[in-house]
Amino acid sequence: MSKVKYYYDPDTLSYRKIEPKKSKRYRNVFLFLAAAALFGFLGLTVLLNTNLVNTPKELSLEREVQNYELQYEILNKKMDQMEQVLANIEDRDNNIYRLYFEANPIPEEQRKAGFGGVNRYKSLEGYNNSEMIVNTTKRLDIIQKQMVIQSKSLDEITLLAEEKEKLLAAIPAIQPVRNEDLTRMASGFGWRTDPFLKTRKKHWGMDFTAPRGTPIFASGDGKISRADNNSSGYGKHIRIEHGHGYMSLYAHLSKYNVTPGQKVKRGDLIGFVGNTGRSEAPHLHYEVWKDGERINPINFYYGSLSPEEFESMLKFATQENQSLD
Incomplete structure (x- = not known):
């Protein structure tokens, strides 16, 4: 008043x-x-420019920002776990997979390399949380790059494994005549006495004595290149091209079980023991060729013999006796 x-x-x-x-x-x-x-x-101006009083919209935006910050924190923790898992895969890739398949390891600097040149993250700068957003985006990009490199590496390992599998299947790795069917291992690879000339002569394979008609098996995967008696001294014989430079030869057969051009697997029945060609008695003359050169077949029986059987065969194969062809 x-x-x-x-x-x-x-x-x-x-x-x-x-x-x-x-x-x-x-x-x-x-x-x-x-x-x-x-x-x-x-x-009002002072209040609007301080945190003392916030409008409902500002409060909503503040909660949204806090939620984003929490999500970024969770994302970074997940990336920590991803980096640990990826590092473990990369370690196994370099020190186990690539080592086993004789591939060069991928250098660490190539796996961990960043992105040089222009600033890829310029559009993310100038905000309150720019540093957090830029760092998180960089980590995601680097992880993505590492995953691409690792994926390509595993693709390469898969191809190498397939080639390795084909190579292992192609190598003539089993004895072509079963042990239970053998009369004896007559002669090995090296200098032997010729049964006809009675002179010392190089024997280019191994002779397995067995009754006529004894089954003969392919020692590795491959393709029949020849099944004929048109090669001097071998009589009826089969040649298998295994690929990777390997070829195996089976001579003095009585009968074929395959035809030229036919594909065979290791262990397939291909023919039967005989006494055709330049042969003194029923037996299989077996040769292994690598890159056009004849090599000792005894080095390839790891797929079918026990250590005791191999040791016994080695003992007979190294004796300089008389061959059967």
Whole structure:
């Protein structure tokens, strides 16, 4: 309630009420309202530019930002786990897989290399959390690159494994006549006495004595290149091209069980023991060729003989006796 002011009137010897002018009253009201508006505006400006008071939209945005930060933190923890798993795969790739298949390991700097040149992350800069976003994006890009390199490496290992598998299947690795069917291992690879000329002569294979008609088996996967008696001294014989430079020859057969051009697997029945060609008695003359050169077949029986059987065969094969062809 506004105060009432009085003044003393000497003429009437009394106090009279002071009546304010309307213009002054209006001016006072205007000044009050102007001051109130200015103060309100300044106060609102200060509040809007501080964290003391937030609008519902700002609160919603703040919660959204906090959620994003939490998600980025979770993402980085997941990337830590991914990097550990990937590092383990890379270690096995270099030190086991690539080593086994005789492939050069992938250098660490190639696996871990970043991205040089232009700034790939310029569009992510200039924000409150730019550093976190840029670092996370960089890590994701590097992990992606490492995964691409590892994927290509495993593709290469798969091809090498397939080639290795084909090579292992192609190598003439088993004895062409079963042990239970053998009469004896008659002669080995090396210098032997010729049964007809009675002179010392190089024997280019191994002779397995067995009854006529004894089954003969392919010693490795391959393709029949010849099954005929058109080669001097061999009589009826079979040649298998195994690939990778390997060829095996089976001579003095009585009968064929394959035809030229036919594909065979290791252990397939290909023919039967005989006494055709330049032969003194029923037996199989067996040769192994590598890159056009005849080599000792005894080095290839790891697929069918026990250590004791191999040791016994080695003993007979190294004796310089008389061959059967």
